[in-house]
Amino acid sequence: MPAPTRPTPDRDSREWWERVALGEFAVQECEGCGLRRFPSRAFCVRCRGEGRRWVAIRPVGTVESWVVSHRPFGQGEIVVTIRLDEVPDAVVHGSWEGTGEPEGGSRARAVFTAVDDTLTLVGWREDHGATGTLEDGPLATRSVSDVRSSGGAG
Amino acid sequence: MAKRLLNFPDRTAVVGVGYTPFTKDSQVSTLTLACRAIMAALADAGLDPSDVDGLATHRVGDSVAPSLVGPALGIDDPSWYLDQFGGGSVSHAVAGQAALAVAAGLADTVVFYRAINARSEFRMGQAANPSPEVQYQAPYGLTAPVQHFALAARAHMLKYGTTEEHLGRIAVRQRAHAAKNPRALMRTPITLDDYLASRWIAEPFRLLDCCLETDGACALVITTAERARSLHRTPVLISAAAWGGGQSFLSGADPTVSAAATLAPRLYGMAGLTPADVDVAQLYDCFTYSVLVQLEDYGFCAKGEGGPFAASGEGPPVNTHGGFLSEGYVHGINHIAEAVSQLRGDAGDRQVPGARVALSTSQPGYILPATSALILRSP
Numbered sequence: 001m002p003a004p005t006r007p008t009p010d011r012d013s014r015e016w017w018e019r020v021a022l023g024e025f026a027v028q029e030c031e032g033c034g035l036r037r038f039p040s041r042a043f044c045v046r047c048r049g050e051g052r053r054w055v056a057i058r059p060v061g062t063v064e065s066w067v068v069s070h071r072p073f074g075q076g077e078i079v080v081t082i083r084l085d086e087v088p089d090a091v092v093h094g095s096w097e098g099t100g101e102p103e104g105g106s107r108a109r110a111v112f113t114a115v116d117d118t119l120t121l122v123g124w125r126e127d128h129g130a131t132g133t134l135e136d137g138p139l140a141t142r143s144v145s146d147v148r149s150s151g152g153a154g
Numbered sequence: 155m156a157k158r159l160l161n162f163p164d165r166t167a168v169v170g171v172g173y174t175p176f177t178k179d180s181q182v183s184t185l186t187l188a189c190r191a192i193m194a195a196l197a198d199a200g201l202d203p204s205d206v207d208g209l210a211t212h213r214v215g216d217s218v219a220p221s222l223v224g225p226a227l228g229i230d231d232p233s234w235y236l237d238q239f240g241g242g243s244v245s246h247a248v249a250g251q252a253a254l255a256v257a258a259g260l261a262d263t264v265v266f267y268r269a270i271n272a273r274s275e276f277r278m279g280q281a282a283n284p285s286p287e288v289q290y291q292a293p294y295g296l297t298a299p300v301q302h303f304a305l306a307a308r309a310h311m312l313k314y315g316t317t318e319e320h321l322g323r324i325a326v327r328q329r330a331h332a333a334k335n336p337r338a339l340m341r342t343p344i345t346l347d348d349y350l351a352s353r354w355i356a357e358p359f360r361l362l363d364c365c366l367e368t369d370g371a372c373a374l375v376i377t378t379a380e381r382a383r384s385l386h387r388t389p390v391l392i393s394a395a396a397w398g399g400g401q402s403f404l405s406g407a408d409p410t411v412s413a414a415a416t417l418a419p420r421l422y423g424m425a426g427l428t429p430a431d432v433d434v435a436q437l438y439d440c441f442t443y444s445v446l447v448q449l450e451d452y453g454f455c456a457k458g459e460g461g462p463f464a465a466s467g468e469g470p471p472v473n474t475h476g477g478f479l480s481e482g483y484v485h486g487i488n489h490i491a492e493a494v495s496q497l498r499g500d501a502g503d504r505q506v507p508g509a510r511v512a513l514s515t516s517q518p519g520y521i522l523p524a525t526s527a528l529i530l531r532s533p
Binding site for chain 2: 006017070073089095119
């Protein structure tokens with residue numbers, strides 16, 4: 001596998017990437033109306049307020065689509081589109097790290113992979129009925145050093 | 155919102171079209187391509203560069219600005235110009251804005267050109283993409299337009315049962331059109347088996363789902379409907395132009411609905427027409443799926459029925475020049491040029507008999523979250 005293209009966080013997204021590096025899947029929640037949003041940005045699309053706080057969510061969702069990339073874009077790698085349970089207006093893309101091809105509408109949960117000391121990426125795999133709270137997944141048991149020491153899978 | 159009376163429909167006309175050859179390696183600069191297409195379009199209109207007082211284009215860091223092209227052709231003091239950022243989603247918006255400038259009296263005769271060496275110099279996906287969404291996609295290898303459209307196509311398959319054969323029929327039919335088009339890069343007919351045997355690019359897309367990266371240029375001359383009557387070509391009136399609509403798909407919009415769904419009512423409303431009035435449709439076809447979803451979103455069939463509808467060939471003839479899949483890919487402007495040709499009745503072997511109303515459309519909002527379209531008609 002070639003090294004992944006490094007993301008270039010911007011002034012809206014830097015904290016999101018910092019939280020990912022700590023093993024947290026966070027989204028912004030509007031302080032005015034409570035609407036959650038992803039990706040991170042300044043304004044709430046519903047009440048147009050700027051006030052927001054970061055909240056960790058259960059990184060689980062539903063497979064909405066996927067693409068299998070071939071030459072020149074890849075060698076069979078799969079990228080999935082996941083609709084997040086806790087932010088149903090948002091989707092997130094990431095590598096499919098499950099078994100075989102995904103199935104439409106099937107359940108998935110995040111897999112955090114530390115590529116190196118400064119970059120952690122979020123992939124996805126099947127979710128076999130875990131309740132998906134922050135306390136019960138492998139995610140919650142990984143310390144930052146655990147996450148970072150698991151590098152190499154990406 | 156109050157309904158306003160528009161002083162726009164049918165006030166302007168396309169009076170000339172011009173092309174360079176479509177190739178895989180033009181061997182010349184984009185400035186040269188632009189100048190050649192503009193000169194061809196002016197010759198078609200029976201006009202001269204000295205008649206031009208407006209220039210418009212769009213680009214993504216891959217072509218030449220009006221400020222370079224104008225002086226190169228001795229158009230030293232255009233009273234109006236537009237140098238729009240964007241690729242396929244804005245092509246018809248640029249034509250629409252050129253027509254607006256003419257209708258408003260800011261310019262009398264505007265040339266819209268698009269000139270690219272999209273195969274030999276700047277391949278799509280390599281140009282700088284300013285969208286902040288890229289940071290959430292590129293690390294996973296999601297970088298190319300074909301992958302984004304493949305995700306949308308898969309979602310349509312999952313939701314509505316659309317099949318690869320449905321997509322394949324679109325490619326096969328457009329190649330049959332291209333066989334009748336001397337300009338087309340790919341003129342050898344294909345079968346559904348050829349389609350199914352073509353190699354995967356980004357599943358569910360095969361090679362034959364994808365447009366042809368092309369070197370080439372195309373230009374259109376737009377002037378007032380009044381002036382058009384004194385020129386030697388049959389004028390083609392611009393009945394409606396609309397742009398906008400759409401949402402970012404990373405923000406969770408349904409990928410089975412394109413920006414065209416938002417745009418279409420405004421477009422048809424401006425022209426006072428309905429989908430049933432459209433005699434020929436040039437639908438942006440960077441990939442087969444974009445044709446399918448636009449058949450739904452421009453109202454030719456119900457949402458979800460685009461697969462069987464496209465496969466059956468019902469509705470108006472679509473992409474009669476072969477489209478980007480088979481003629482060549484100049485980001486939308488060659489769809490407008492083909493619509494003009496059909497409405498003038500000079501499309502040769504591929505002429506749709508009696509065509510009087512044409513729809514021509516831009517990339518339906520899957521990369522930049524907006525689209526644009528025109529309705530053209532013969533006078």
